Amino acid sequence: MSEALINTVLLSLLACITIGIVRTRNLFGVVVLSGIYSLLIASVMMVLDAVDVAMTEASVGAGMSTVLLLGTLYLTKGHEMKAFKPPLLPLFVAIGVGAMLVYGTIDLPPFGAADQPVNQHVGPDYLARSKPETGIPNVVTSVLASYRGFDTLGETTVVFTAGIGILMLLRRRRKKDDTLREGEK
Amino acid sequence: MIFEEFINYYNYFITLFLMSSGLYIVVARGNMVKKLVGLGLFQTSVYLLYLSPGKILGGTPPILAEGYEVYSNPLPHVLILTAIVVGVATLGLGLALVVRIHEAYGTIEEDEIFSKGDDLQEEDNKNSTLPGDAK
Numbered sequence: 001m002s003e004a005l006i007n008t009v010l011l012s013l014l015a016c017i018t019i020g021i022v023r024t025r026n027l028f029g030v031v032v033l034s035g036i037y038s039l040l041i042a043s044v045m046m047v048l049d050a051v052d053v054a055m056t057e058a059s060v061g062a063g064m065s066t067v068l069l070l071g072t073l074y075l076t077k078g079h080e081m082k083a084f085k086p087p088l089l090p091l092f093v094a095i096g097v098g099a100m101l102v103y104g105t106i107d108l109p110p111f112g113a114a115d116q117p118v119n120q121h122v123g124p125d126y127l128a129r130s131k132p133e134t135g136i137p138n139v140v141t142s143v144l145a146s147y148r149g150f151d152t153l154g155e156t157t158v159v160f161t162a163g164i165g166i167l168m169l170l171r172r173r174r175k176k177d178d179t180l181r182e183g184e185k
Numbered sequence: 186m187i188f189e190e191f192i193n194y195y196n197y198f199i200t201l202f203l204m205s206s207g208l209y210i211v212v213a214r215g216n217m218v219k220k221l222v223g224l225g226l227f228q229t230s231v232y233l234l235y236l237s238p239g240k241i242l243g244g245t246p247p248i249l250a251e252g253y254e255v256y257s258n259p260l261p262h263v264l265i266l267t268a269i270v271v272g273v274a275t276l277g278l279g280l281a282l283v284v285r286i287h288e289a290y291g292t293i294e295e296d297e298i299f300s301k302g303d304d305l306q307e308e309d310n311k312n313s314t315l316p317g318d319a320k
Binding site for chain 2: 093
């Protein structure tokens with residue numbers, strides 16, 4: 001029961017932070033709020049027993065993303081403009097999608113039940129096979145690196161591609177600065 | 186009991202709230218940094234949607250040890266680990282694009298870029314230079 005209670009409190013805080021992110025127009029404030037958001041969601045993941053995910057989210061979400069966002073703010077502008085017209089259509093779309101999803105959620109099994117289908121087949125199978133087959137006590141590690149190694153390879157490819165893309169985008173910029181400086185001389 | 190029912194589905198309701206707020210920010214806000222933060226909100230709501238059903242109340246994290254019988258489902262954790270790393274790669278690429286757009290147009294607001302793009306295109310027709318190099 002206490003687990004569910006902690007979970008509820010953390011999720012409520014998360015909802016408050018989200019309202020703050022939607023309403024704030026100062027982009028620096030938005031970045032700080034999104035850092036808090038990542039830290040809170042890492043705590044929620046901790047309560048949901050996803051310790052490896054919580055660690056990754058705390059370092060990548062609260063750490064690296066915040067640094068990237070702050071770097072972008074340094075290179076661009078720090079304030080958001082007011083919209084020309086009230087955003088009625090987006091509001092309608094967001095509420096409509098939310099309502100449809102709530103309608104779809106009502107049939108899902110309740111939170112934390114051990115007998116729901118998602119916890120019946122593959123999960124227990126990995127838990128039973130991990131120790132004898134790979135010898136690693138942390139099942140998340142054994143699934144990530146052994147049973148689903150190709151997934152991880154694909155993920156590395158994606159990150160590599162994104163890195164190349166960033167380099168190409170920002171390198172072009174440095175060249176342009178150089179030509180500008182030469183022009184000033 | 187109504188309170189228990191509420192607790193049972195609270196995870197999903199908050200997940201959906203985060204999801205529709207993320208969608209709202211991406212569609213309604215013209216500022217590109219804000220749009221990327223909204224995209225991040227949407228992504229994290231999907232993490233929650235995956236992790237919530239994997240939790241078993243009274244269970245422990247899936248690290249095998251003696252004296253524990255009930256473990257939470259490890260498979261969603263693996264999938265979401267991959268998703269987080271891909272998410273930060275997407276964010277980095279998006280922010281690099283924002284920096285590049287700011288150089289070419291001098292603004293990161295969508296409305297201003299559209300109006301400037303029209304002006305530049307008219308100039309373009311006169312001078313036949315690229316919009317990025319025209320500045």
